Amino acid sequence: MSTSNQSHEMSQHGSKASASTSEGKRKNQKTSRKAVYKRYNTLGQSSGSPALGHPQSGARKSLKDMTKAERRALQEQKVLEKQDRKAAGLPSSAKKASEQEAHRKVASPKIGSTANTPQSPAPDAEKQAKKQQKRLNEVPWLSHLDPPKKPNTASNTNKDLHPAVLALGLRFAEHKMVGSNARCVAMLMTFAKIIQDHKPPSDASFSRHIQKYLDPHIAYLLSVRPMSLSMRECIRWLKKEISEIVEEDPPLTDESARNRLVERIEYFIKERITVADRLIVENGMQKIQNGDVILTYAKSSVVEALLLEAKRSGYEFRVVVVDSRPMFEGKHLLRRLVSAGIDCTYVLLSSIYVVLKDVTKVILGAHALLNNGAVYSRIGTAMVAMAASDKQIPVMVCCETYKFVNRTQVDSLVLNEMGNPDELVVKKSNDENSSNSLTNWRDVPNLRLLNLHYDVTPSKHITLVVTEVGLIPCTSAPVIWREYNEEFRKGVQAK
Amino acid sequence: MIHSGADSPIFVMATEIEKQADSAPLDPKLFNAVECYHRFLQDPDMSTPVATFKVFTEFIRCSQAPTMTEFLETLRQVGETIQDASIYDSNEWKSLNNSRTRNPHKATIATLAGIHLFNQFVRRNSSDFTELEDLKATLLNGSARILEKAASARERVAETGAQFVHDNAVILVHSYSRTVMNVLQYAANVQNKRFKVYVTEGRPTSDGLVAVSELQASGIPCAAVLDSAVGFILDKVDMIFVGAEGVVENGGIINQIGTYQIALVAKALSKPVYAIAESYKFVRLYPLNQYDLPSIVPDIVSFSTRRKSSSNALDLGENHSVDLAMSNPSVDYTPPQYLTLLLTDLGVLTPSGVSDELIKLYL
Numbered sequence: 001m002s003t004s005n006q007s008h009e010m011s012q013h014g015s016k017a018s019a020s021t022s023e024g025k026r027k028n029q030k031t032s033r034k035a036v037y038k039r040y041n042t043l044g045q046s047s048g049s050p051a052l053g054h055p056q057s058g059a060r061k062s063l064k065d066m067t068k069a070e071r072r073a074l075q076e077q078k079v080l081e082k083q084d085r086k087a088a089g090l091p092s093s094a095k096k097a098s099e100q101e102a103h104r105k106v107a108s109p110k111i112g113s114t115a116n117t118p119q120s121p122a123p124d125a126e127k128q129a130k131k132q133q134k135r136l137n138e139v140p141w142l143s144h145l146d147p148p149k150k151p152n153t154a155s156n157t158n159k160d161l162h163p164a165v166l167a168l169g170l171r172f173a174e175h176k177m178v179g180s181n182a183r184c185v186a187m188l189m190t191f192a193k194i195i196q197d198h199k200p201p202s203d204a205s206f207s208r209h210i211q212k213y214l215d216p217h218i219a220y221l222l223s224v225r226p227m228s229l230s231m232r233e234c235i236r237w238l239k240k241e242i243s244e245i246v247e248e249d250p251p252l253t254d255e256s257a258r259n260r261l262v263e264r265i266e267y268f269i270k271e272r273i274t275v276a277d278r279l280i281v282e283n284g285m286q287k288i289q290n291g292d293v294i295l296t297y298a299k300s301s302v303v304e305a306l307l308l309e310a311k312r313s314g315y316e317f318r319v320v321v322v323d324s325r326p327m328f329e330g331k332h333l334l335r336r337l338v339s340a341g342i343d344c345t346y347v348l349l350s351s352i353y354v355v356l357k358d359v360t361k362v363i364l365g366a367h368a369l370l371n372n373g374a375v376y377s378r379i380g381t382a383m384v385a386m387a388a389s390d391k392q393i394p395v396m397v398c399c400e401t402y403k404f405v406n407r408t409q410v411d412s413l414v415l416n417e418m419g420n421p422d423e424l425v426v427k428k429s430n431d432e433n434s435s436n437s438l439t440n441w442r443d444v445p446n447l448r449l450l451n452l453h454y455d456v457t458p459s460k461h462i463t464l465v466v467t468e469v470g471l472i473p474c475t476s477a478p479v480i481w482r483e484y485n486e487e488f489r490k491g492v493q494a495k
Numbered sequence: 496m497i498h499s500g501a502d503s504p505i506f507v508m509a510t511e512i513e514k515q516a517d518s519a520p521l522d523p524k525l526f527n528a529v530e531c532y533h534r535f536l537q538d539p540d541m542s543t544p545v546a547t548f549k550v551f552t553e554f555i556r557c558s559q560a561p562t563m564t565e566f567l568e569t570l571r572q573v574g575e576t577i578q579d580a581s582i583y584d585s586n587e588w589k590s591l592n593n594s595r596t597r598n599p600h601k602a603t604i605a606t607l608a609g610i611h612l613f614n615q616f617v618r619r620n621s622s623d624f625t626e627l628e629d630l631k632a633t634l635l636n637g638s639a640r641i642l643e644k645a646a647s648a649r650e651r652v653a654e655t656g657a658q659f660v661h662d663n664a665v666i667l668v669h670s671y672s673r674t675v676m677n678v679l680q681y682a683a684n685v686q687n688k689r690f691k692v693y694v695t696e697g698r699p700t701s702d703g704l705v706a707v708s709e710l711q712a713s714g715i716p717c718a719a720v721l722d723s724a725v726g727f728i729l730d731k732v733d734m735i736f737v738g739a740e741g742v743v744e745n746g747g748i749i750n751q752i753g754t755y756q757i758a759l760v761a762k763a764l765s766k767p768v769y770a771i772a773e774s775y776k777f778v779r780l781y782p783l784n785q786y787d788l789p790s791i792v793p794d795i796v797s798f799s800t801r802r803k804s805s806s807n808a809l810d811l812g813e814n815h816s817v818d819l820a821m822s823n824p825s826v827d828y829t830p831p832q833y834l835t836l837l838l839t840d841l842g843v844l845t846p847s848g849v850s851d852e853l854i855k856l857y858l
Contacts, residue, residue, distance in 0.1 A: 473744065475847040479850070479855070
């Protein structure tokens with residue numbers, strides 16, 4: 001919202017005269033928000049329904065139980081709320097507004113001045129000191145990234161959620177399920193299950209209610225672990241599908257709408273992930289020759305499939321698996337490659353330049369391919385790609401087109417995922433009291449550990465991208481994103 | 496499915512390659528792809544992908560395949576036959592001692608481009624039809640339109656390319672390329688620009704000498720330089736024009752041997768390198784390095800035949816140059832980072848723009 005618009009609306013609602021300084025504006029917002037709350041309360045009382053009291057009172061009657069008058073009152077109240085929010089310069093949707101509100105509440109004590117919140121009980125001095133210490137241990141220029149989260153399974157806020165989502169959330173949070181393809185497929189399957197099981201309330205049709213019903217599930221998944229870029233892209237696609245179902249004319253019956261959504265999800269998984277992987281393997285095979293020494297980093301499901309297929313086709317080649325702390329994902333790949341009878345070498349990232357000497361190709365996986373041709377992938381990928389391109393070794397990235405995202409990022413700091421810094425501390429299992437300088441790192445002032453999950457590889461280090469539509473240079477990512485998404489949508493509709 | 500047997504036209508075509516052109520004439524009713532391909536290539540102004548495309552058109556006209564499946568299958572086989580023939584040709588041409596007679600049609604990559612283009616064209620159309628005759632009619636109509644457009648492509652390239660030539664420019668040209676010749680002649684004769692041209696000799700074919708005489712005939716001052724003198728002459732040069740047999744997915748080009756070296760030297764001396772090509776030479780290939788091309792890997796890459804290579808060094812007899820041409824590659828791959836721009840009939844493209852055009856064409 002533009003500033004002029006904001007002040008105009010504010011003055012309309014009879015708040016204090018708008019001042020041009022930002023200080024004045026903040027004050028204005030506060031006063032108008034207070035006015036909003038007052039109105040909620042009065043409205044609730046006048047309509048004579050205690051359930052319509054404060055919006056955060058929680059125990060609300062379900063829509064089914066209300067009388068017609070009550071429902072109308074609720075609707076009117078919502079409209080008013082929306083207007084007031086608009087006037088106060090908050091986003092129009094209730095969800096976003098409450099998010100902002102919550103954010104502000106969380107942020108305000110962090111900023112420091114506790115004097116601003118006199119109504120809160122006097123903070124425990126010890127707690128405060130601990131907090132202070134924790135902040136010292138955080139990397140200051142990455143405070144915009146969420147710290148690693150722990151799912152709260154106990155709280156009753158989750159009781160409306162589908163059990164499948166709770167189970168999935170746990171597996172995400174504990175890193176039991178990793179890898180963008182696996183996470184994406186699992187998420188979509190869970191959503192399909194939710195859609196299958198969902199019974200809309202009697203006064204709402206399935207297609208109108210499902211979106212609202214899914215939102216808290218998505219929010220829950222977000223709250224346990226940040227989503228990968230490709231998962232966000234999938235959710236965007238799913239929401240578009242849902243909105244198309246609502247627009248369908250004549251309206252679909254609940255049953256057919258449900259079936260259509262589930263079918264579409266299955267089709268998406270099949271076309272964009274399962275079949276895509278098979279095609280990527282097929283396309284990637286063109287570039288594998290006898291006598292190759294292929295270097296790969298960490299673990300990617302599609303790279304694994306490609307290497308296994310190459311072995312099955314009888315190519316003679318050697319694989320160098322490069323791995324790194326703290327995840328050691330390469331070990332999983334290594335185990336499968338070795339059991340398939342492939343000649344393997346296993347090294348850590350620090351020895352990359354030593355092993356690059358006789359490598360002929362580097363094949364990597366990706367979490368997402370950005371619009372500027374950069375690859376967003378497991379941390380360390382950028383180093384591998386840079387070292388290889390320095391040695392003039394072709395770097396191939398295997399990436400399905402559903403991972404192409406319309407987003408540009410030039411460094412790894414704007415968006416990333418923070419891992420648990422304790423993972424960097426080497427724990428010797430047999431000796432608890434070992435004198436490791438890192439074991440008590442939280443107590444050491446001005447010592448910070450940083451464990452990021454991803455990095456961005458600039459496009460100049462990538463020779464080609466293997467996708468299901470063929471081998472393309474990474475600079476063509478936006479064209480594929482535009483053209484192929486269009487094509488897929490048409491294909492789905494034609495089906 | 497296809498009826499296979501000695502009298503099937505496909506079988507005849509396949510054996511034909513082995514016998515090559517001087518075998519006894521075959522049943523005229525049967526379509527002979529290789530012969531047709533060679534006939535089209537007789538025309539010195541015919542570009543290889545266009546010739547390939549024309550062979551397919553001829554085939555559709557003659558085809559008596561009863562079903563859709565068989566029709567598409569035979570089309571595929573025609574493609575393979577032509578591809579084999581082009582590989583055979585390039586070897587055949589090398590082995591004959593004809594280094595002074597210019598053979599512009601040795602391009603395996605260009606043939607591949609033509610085949611890919613036609614296959615894509617068929618794939619686009621084949622899903623819309625259930626009747627074979629309808630499909631054939633549509634394909635013939637469509638290919639006539641494409642050929643018409645292709646015929647004017649070289650002119651449009653000349654217009655695009657000539658704007659890069661300025662007065663008093665000194666241009667280095669690698670060997671002989673019809674598109675480059677067109678650009679230079681357009682700049683000199685239509686736009687009346689005055690410029691000088693150096694042409695590399697282009698061993699082992701020495702096509703560059705042909706280019707020199709052609710340019711002199713059209714009144715453009717020019718001189719031939721040895722392939723090994725490129726570094727020496729490049730200081731005096733303002734820009735470099737090279738043709739292309741094929742333009743690959745990442746915007747690199749496959750062209751007559753020596754192009755890569757020139758591009759490397761030009762990069763070191765920061766001179767612009769312009770690749771000039773018609774858009775029908777774009778091909779969905781993605782070579783990773785020099786040895787990743789779909790032609791036969793030349794002998795010199797591996798030292799497996801030790802005796803042969805040593806005899807090569809000692810033998811200074813009659814067949815010396817022929818042997819060298821045989822054991823050496825005829826094309827090389829220039830990666831996109833060494834090209835400044837591509838001048839095409841679609842306009843001026845950066846190397847990464849090629850892939851965007853290809854995706855639009857093939858998706």
